Amino acid sequence: MIGSGRTVSVVEIDGPRLSAVAARVGKDRVEVKRWVSAIRPDGVSGEDGAAVGAWVGGELQRAGMPRSGAVMSVSRGDVVLKRLTLPAGSVALGEGEIGGAVRLQMARQLTVPLEGSAVDYAVLGPERDEGGGSGLAVMAGAMPAERVRWCLAVASAARLKLSRLSLRCFGVASLLGELSQRRGGTILAVAVGWGSTEFVIVEDGQMAFARAADTPRPTSRAEVEDFADRVSVEAKRTWMSYRSTRPGPAPEFVAVLGEGEFTRRVGERCGSVLEAPWEAVGVPGVVKLPEGMPESERSATAPLVGLLVERMLARSTLDFVNPKRMPDRAARRRQLVLAGVFGAIVVGGGGHYLAKKEIAKVESQAASLRDERARLEERYQAHLARHARLNHLKSWLDTRVDWLGHLSVLSGQVPAGGVAYADEVQGRMYSSVAFMPDGGANARTISYPKGDWIVQPRAEFDFEGRALERGVATDLRARLLQSDLYTVSTQGAEMSDRFALRLITARPSPAPPTPPPPGEGGSR
Structure with missing residues (x-):
């Protein structure tokens, strides 16, 4: 537990980048005192937890950050995260019983073995189950054993005394919980x-769904537009995945952590794709950041600060270093052993020996069947993953744009007689591919590969040229709008002798060109 008034460090290793903040946590305020951001040297292997930890420890020491009671943040992509609804009656269960039910549910749904993995859960509250009864909603997470060992190796080499190992997405949810309510x-x-x-996705003050994408923050302005496009596609996928299991309306709004021009570009593109308003969201009023902290570091470290806010507010969360108590799995076995001893005393040593031999045989058969099932399940899941990747790529490659057809339409709209000339036409294609399960986005369950791959192509054209007078360019723009093939917008300032239009269409192949007014058709 983080004490009042204590300075705590939160550390995150996101790809090759180390981000960390040291903040004083009070009863109703979090004040960031120091921060550090560094790129891993080329000579340090990201797979070697001890080497990464030694580098991290040096950076923290130079920044003067405390290492006792530290919090380590990991990406959503490092764990398996499931929202589970336990059956009616679970609300009255204790921590051990809930932990056992969570472990059983996770064992049924995961393709990786639970042995050695860190499993924890956060209680979200009562919820109606599929039978209409009052169930219990929990957010359960499982970190694979290999990743747990890597995190502990990093902490040990960095001389970090971990008080908590949690998820960055929970920090994001804590920053937006009050706003959601x-x-x-x-x-x-x-x-x-x-x-x-x-x-x-934050709903009623709590995290309802989360996913991560390998889309690192761009390092140059030239990459911002392309980055915003990729992020908007991933945002759309996130919303479709969430609504495939929990039907409902569009999001209230899209919240982008940060401020400034970069945040505006990302927010506008995501809002456009999701057809929802967007807002730039900073840290809440209970958080104080250093005045000289750059905007890029404020937005990148905001989830880390959110993990401290979460603990200050005593919100239920995941901790893979100190998971909640699971049931004593050996208790039932001890009871059977004691019963067997009692039976052996009563019946005799011969009956005990035969019973023990039969039990060992059955347990061996059951273990073999469990191992075989796990192997087959792993192979089947791997096959589905390859199948999905292949069909995703095939659907994307099958998308074609009839460039010559569109060029014919555009050139056919340029007036003849020397009153206008087309100087340049540039075309681009964007295509998003998503899987739509049987039953559509409102389907209660998803059973891949039962469904269809949906392709949403978009073609953009930059159409520039010269005109003898502004009226010619205006008529050209009006004819393109009347064709119902393109959405048309003017690029830059309007000029009397030039036109520069951006045309956007969702139709890869155009309809037959709309004939121009008599005597004005012709390609230029």
């Missing part, structure tokens, strides 16, 4: 990090 709607949050981007 005040608005009374569902928020889709976008948190851009140095190595990945988190997409978190």
Whole structure:
């Protein structure tokens, strides 16, 4: 537990980038005192936890950050995260019983073995189950054993005394919890990090869904537009995945952590794709950041600060270093052993020996069947993953744009007689591919590969040229709008002797060109 008034460090390794903050946590305030951001040297292997930890420890020491009671943040992509609804009656269960039910549910749904993995859960509250009864909603997470060992190796080499190992997406949710309750709607949050981007859906003040994408923050302005496009596609996928299991309306708004021009570009593109308003969201009023902290570091480290806010507010969360108590799995076995001893005393040593031999045989058969099932399940899941990747790529490659057909339409709209000339036409294609399960986006369950791959192409054209007078360019723009083939917008300032239009269409192949007015048709 983080004590009042204590300075605590939160550390995150996102790809090759180290981000860390040291903040004083009070009863009702979090004040960031120091921060550090560094790129891993080329000579340090990211797979070697001890080497990474030694580098991290040196950076923290130079920054003067405390290492006792530290918090380590990991990406959503490092764990398996499931929202589970336990059956009616679970609300009255204790921590051990809930932990056992969570472990059983996770064992049924995961393709990786639970042995050695860190499993924890956060209670979200009562919820109606599929039978209409009062169930219990929990957010359960499982970190694979290999990743747990890597995190502990990093902490050991960095001389960090971990008090908590949690998820960055929970920090994002804690920053937006109050806003979600005040608005009374569902928020889709976008948190851009140095190595990945988190997409978190917050509903009624709690995290309802989260996923991460390998879309690192761009390092140059030339990459911002392309980055915003990729993030908007991932945001759309996140919303479709969430609504495939929990039908409902569009998000109340899209919240992008940060401020400034970069945040505006990302927010506008995501809002356009999701057909929802967007807002730039900073840290809440209970958080104080240093005045000299750059905007890029404020937005990148905001989820780390959110993990401290979460603990200050005593919100239920995941901790893979100190998971909640699971049931004593050996208790039942001890009871059977004691019963067997009692039976052996009563019946005799011969009956005990035969029973023990039969039990060992059955247990061996059951273990063999469990191992075989696990192997087959792993192979089947791997096959489905390859199948999905292949069909995703095939659907994307099958999308074609009839460039000559569109060029014919555009050239056919340029007036003849020397009153206008087309100087340049540039075309681009964007295509998003998503899987739509049987039953559509409102389907209660998804059973891949039962469904269809949906392709949403978009073609853009930059159409520039000269005109003898402004009226010619205006008529050209009007004819293109009347064709119902393109959405048309003017690029730059309007000029009397030039036109520069941007045309956007969702139709890869155009309809037959609309004939120009008599005597004005002709290609130029």
